[in-house]
Amino acid sequence: RAKADGRNGFRFFEQEMDSSMQRRRLLERDLRLALKNDELEVFYQPIVNIGTSRVSCFEALLRWTHPERGAVSPAEFIPLAEEIGLIGEIGHWVLERACEAASGWPEHVRIAVNLSPAQFRAHSLVDQVARALERTGLAPHRLELEITESILLRQTDLVLTILKQLRAMGVRVSMDDFGTGYSSLGYLRSFPFDKIKIDRSFIRDVEKGGDALSIVRAITGLGASLGMTTTAEGVETIEQLSRLRSEGCDEVQGFYYSPAVRLEAVQALLDGIGAVPQPGSKVPTALS
Ligand code: C2E
Ligand code: MG
Ligand code: MG
Ligand code: MG
Numbered sequence: 001r002a003k004a005d006g007r008n009g010f011r012f013f014e015q016e017m018d019s020s021m022q023r024r025r026l027l028e029r030d031l032r033l034a035l036k037n038d039e040l041e042v043f044y045q046p047i048v049n050i051g052t053s054r055v056s057c058f059e060a061l062l063r064w065t066h067p068e069r070g071a072v073s074p075a076e077f078i079p080l081a082e083e084i085g086l087i088g089e090i091g092h093w094v095l096e097r098a099c100e101a102a103s104g105w106p107e108h109v110r111i112a113v114n115l116s117p118a119q120f121r122a123h124s125l126v127d128q129v130a131r132a133l134e135r136t137g138l139a140p141h142r143l144e145l146e147i148t149e150s151i152l153l154r155q156t157d158l159v160l161t162i163l164k165q166l167r168a169m170g171v172r173v174s175m176d177d178f179g180t181g182y183s184s185l186g187y188l189r190s191f192p193f194d195k196i197k198i199d200r201s202f203i204r205d206v207e208k209g210g211d212a213l214s215i216v217r218a219i220t221g222l223g224a225s226l227g228m229t230t231t232a233e234g235v236e237t238i239e240q241l242s243r244l245r246s247e248g249c250d251e252v253q254g255f256y257y258s259p260a261v262r263l264e265a266v267q268a269l270l271d272g273i274g275a276v277p278q279p280g281s282k283v284p285t286a287l288s
Contacts, residue, residue: 028084030066031077035090040064042097043260046269047112047231047253050245053274057110057144059253060098061260062090078116087116095132099143101263103136109270112144112174117151120158126165133169140170144195147173149181156190163191177233178219188226196223200234203254207239213247220249 034040044058064072081087095113102111119125133140145166152159163173174195178184179202188196198219205212216232223230232244235254244252258269 024080027066027072027077028080031064031080031084031086034064034066035086035093037067039066040090040093041262042094042101043262044101044111044266045253045260046258046273047251048257048273049251050241050249055109055270055273056251057112058102058105058266059112059146059260060094060101060114062094063260082116082118085118087118088122091116091119092128095128096135099132099136099138101266102142103138105266106270107139107142110142110144110172111138112146114146114176115151117154120151120162121155125162126169129166129171130169133171141172144172144174146176146197148176149184149187152187152190153182160191167192174231179215188222188228193228195229195231197231197233197253198249200254203232203234203240203244206232206243207237213243216244216249217247220247223250224248 041063043061043063045061046055047057047059048054049056062074062078064074064077066072078087081090098111098113102109105111115125129143129145132138133143147159147163167173172194173191174197175184175187175193176197177199178196180199187193196219198216202212202215202219206216220230222228229250230248231251231253232240232249233253235241235244235252235256237256240254241252241256257273261269
């Protein structure tokens with residue numbers, strides 16, 4: 001009896017392996033065509049200044065609508081694009097689209113673009129950024145580049161050299177998903193990041209107090225004393241927002257305000273967010 005179960009379990013496992021590997025192979029094939037076939041699109045999620053309750057930035061987030069499978073998550077296809085050597089081309093395309101989009105927005109609104117490790121290995125990143133800014137006329141200080149600490153794990157000196165060149169151009173650099181990696185604190189000493197984005201996993205439980213709150217408090221304190229902006233990711237409730245405001249966090253991003261939207265919907269968010277007074281906000285808003 002136990003033996004039979006074991007066999008069934010094994011067969012089930014084999015089938016699972018098979019279909020997930022097959023899905024990967026098919027996705028890989030389709031991803032190569034996605035850019036050409038216009039299936040990729042850049043969406044924009046607002047980042048809101050807590051003090052003014054107005055949008056200060058949008059993060060460019062890639063979306064892939066597969067012709068048969070529908071939406072495929074970037075959490076699945078970005079790692080795939082990295083493995084098959086497509087992220088360089090895709091990343092360059094996102095950068096161009098994002099700068100183009102932001103050049104049409106009000107001056108005080110910035111654009112944040114995520115970078116992958118492979119984009120640092122290609123050696124042309126600084127040129128790519130310079131050309132995107134030049135072509136679109138976007139002021140360098142309106143572009144924020146987000147990196148995770150995994151980028152700094154290998155070829156640290158090369159990456160730091162490139163980041164310093166980007167920063168010398170006036171571009172801002174943010175550390176994304178802060179607190180989830182191995183040695184975030186060490187990296188804060190090796191490079192003057194402009195912004196720390198506190199990972200969503202810490203924001204989730206922040207209104208309950210306890211450890212999550214202690215960690216968020218420590219990170220906002222750290223950011224303030226290092227002169228770095230702190231942004232909370234994944235803010236979904238008004239309780240989380242109020243807590244982050246009282247902890248002195250500078251910016252919030254999350255479904256509480258809006259998920260990432262198509263470029264056409266950006267203007268409505270610029271007009272709408274902060275037009276109604278937020279609880280606890282003492283800053284005059286558009287309607288007051
Ligand atoms: P990320 O850079 O940390 O982006 C934030 C992610 O959190 C986005 O997921 C966003 O939709 C999600 N998010 C924002 N607010 C909330 C919230 O309130 N609740 C919940 N549950 N989620 C929220 P998304 O768009 O699925 O992207 C996942 C990751 O894929 C990104 O994480 C980023 O690492 C990567 N990615 C997306 N677009 C690009 C790109 O153009 N280039 C590169 N290299 N990576 C990208
Ligand atoms: Mg990001
Ligand atoms: Mg993040
Ligand atoms: Mg994240």
